[in-house]
Amino acid sequence: MAAVAHEFTVPADREAVVVTDLAKAYGGSDAFAIEDITFEVPQGQFLTLLGPSGCGKTTTLRCIAGLERATRGRIEMGGDVVFDASSKRDVKTEDRPIAMVPQSYGIWPHMTVLENAAFPMKYGRKRVKEKGDIRTRAMNVLEQVGLADFADRWSTRLSGGQQQRLALARALLCDPDVLLLDEPLSNLDAKLRVRLRGELRQFQQQFGVTSLYVTHDQAEALAMSDTVIVMNQGKVEQIDSPEALYNSPRTSFVADFIGSANLIPIEEGTAEASGVVVAKTSVGQFRCETVSTTTPGELTSGFVCARPENVMVLPVHDERALAEGGIHAKVTAAEFLGDRVAIDVAVGGLTLSSSMPGPLRVQPGDEVAVLIRPGDCLYLDR
Numbered sequence: 001m002a003a004v005a006h007e008f009t010v011p012a013d014r015e016a017v018v019v020t021d022l023a024k025a026y027g028g029s030d031a032f033a034i035e036d037i038t039f040e041v042p043q044g045q046f047l048t049l050l051g052p053s054g055c056g057k058t059t060t061l062r063c064i065a066g067l068e069r070a071t072r073g074r075i076e077m078g079g080d081v082v083f084d085a086s087s088k089r090d091v092k093t094e095d096r097p098i099a100m101v102p103q104s105y106g107i108w109p110h111m112t113v114l115e116n117a118a119f120p121m122k123y124g125r126k127r128v129k130e131k132g133d134i135r136t137r138a139m140n141v142l143e144q145v146g147l148a149d150f151a152d153r154w155s156t157r158l159s160g161g162q163q164q165r166l167a168l169a170r171a172l173l174c175d176p177d178v179l180l181l182d183e184p185l186s187n188l189d190a191k192l193r194v195r196l197r198g199e200l201r202q203f204q205q206q207f208g209v210t211s212l213y214v215t216h217d218q219a220e221a222l223a224m225s226d227t228v229i230v231m232n233q234g235k236v237e238q239i240d241s242p243e244a245l246y247n248s249p250r251t252s253f254v255a256d257f258i259g260s261a262n263l264i265p266i267e268e269g270t271a272e273a274s275g276v277v278v279a280k281t282s283v284g285q286f287r288c289e290t291v292s293t294t295t296p297g298e299l300t301s302g303f304v305c306a307r308p309e310n311v312m313v314l315p316v317h318d319e320r321a322l323a324e325g326g327i328h329a330k331v332t333a334a335e336f337l338g339d340r341v342a343i344d345v346a347v348g349g350l351t352l353s354s355s356m357p358g359p360l361r362v363q364p365g366d367e368v369a370v371l372i373r374p375g376d377c378l379y380l381d382r
């Protein structure tokens with residue numbers, strides 16, 4: 001086995017990962033799978049690449065892992081350049097300070113749980129010489145992920161969730177500076193996914209390992225991450241905390257992808273110097289905040305964005321609706337969903353979705369008033 005070519009240690013004041021202007025075109029084609037990808041991951045952070053199928057998440061992760069060679073750009077880890085297209089520097093995957101948890105777990109079926117966990121300490125980048133140490137460290141991490149009792153079991157005799165935990169334990173035992181996870185929960189059923197995402201986040205915090213996670217599941221991204229990068233068609237749409245993405249989406253794509261959003265096209269409007277937009281739409285006039293970098297003046301495009309939970313459906317003669325300018329609308333769909341009711345209404349040639357606490361008091365065909373308060377909507381310029 002070849003000797004370790006690079007020793008990386010992340011100095012405390014350095015970002016764990018810095019990606020600059022990364023672009024990748026496959027097979028010499030002109031079409032870029034990813035382009036202009038620039039971001040930083042501070043040490044100990046959990047950062048997620050989120051976006052629909054084909055937007056370039058896996059390509060970005062594989063470039064960082066050194067499994068794909070980017071066409072342009074630069075990647076640093078802990079201050080060391082591991083890839084630079086212009087100087088043709090390209091550190092091999094096995095010499096980058098990473099460990100990867102793939103979608104398919106990558107567990108070796110001909111080994112026991114303990115042998116799988118111990119593998120990186122015997123053959124990986126950071127080898128451990130003492131056999132006793134290897135066993136102690138492996139058992140310690142297996143204990144932490146709840147697999148110590150299964151140490152001598154064949155790895156194929158684990159459930160999907162247990163195999164996932166073993167894959168994580170083995171990756172942690174590589175002692176990586178950066179943990180890369182590519183949709184690691186996607187093969188599990190919905191309930192287990194929810195449980196394991198909480199556990200995974202807990203392990204990540206416990207071990208303090210910088211993590212880069214890929215998913216197309218927005219709930220997973222919001223629940224687990226310190227920072228989320230929303231990608232669309234090979235580019236970055238927004239980089240923000242889960243709260244900021246939800247409350248202050250900067251594009252209509254982000255607004256619609258994170259949770260759900262009513263996007264009401266504006267016909268004309270005015271951006272005031274205070275950052276407030278007064279917008280006329282087919283549904284009525286709105287006075288709303290903007291997070292877009294809108295210069296004061298007349299507006300002819302963009303959207304008023306309102307989350308379904310901020311669209312109130314009230315009886316036509318409700319006092320609040322009358323006092324606060326409720327809009328007359330007709331119910332087109334109404335469902336009781338247990339913890340809430342989902343109601344669609346037709347108004348101004350559009351369908352608006354509402355999500356409110358129960359009980360369900362309306363049915364399709366009912367005339368209602370719809371109320372969206374100024375503080376509950378946002379202007380987006382695209």
Ligand SMILES: Nc1ncnc2c1ncn2[C@@H]1O[C@H](COP(=O)(O)OP(=O)(O)OP(=O)(O)O)[C@@H](O)[C@H]1O
Nearest residue numbers: 026027033051052053054055056057058059060216
């Ligand atoms: N080996 C390849 N050769 C050619 N094109 C590729 C290759 N791998 C990916 N692509 C293309 O690059 C684009 C980005 O793919 P990528 O797998 O990175 O997206 P993704 O966001 O991870 O999607 P998913 O969530 O479906 O895994 C897609 O258009 C895809 O078809």
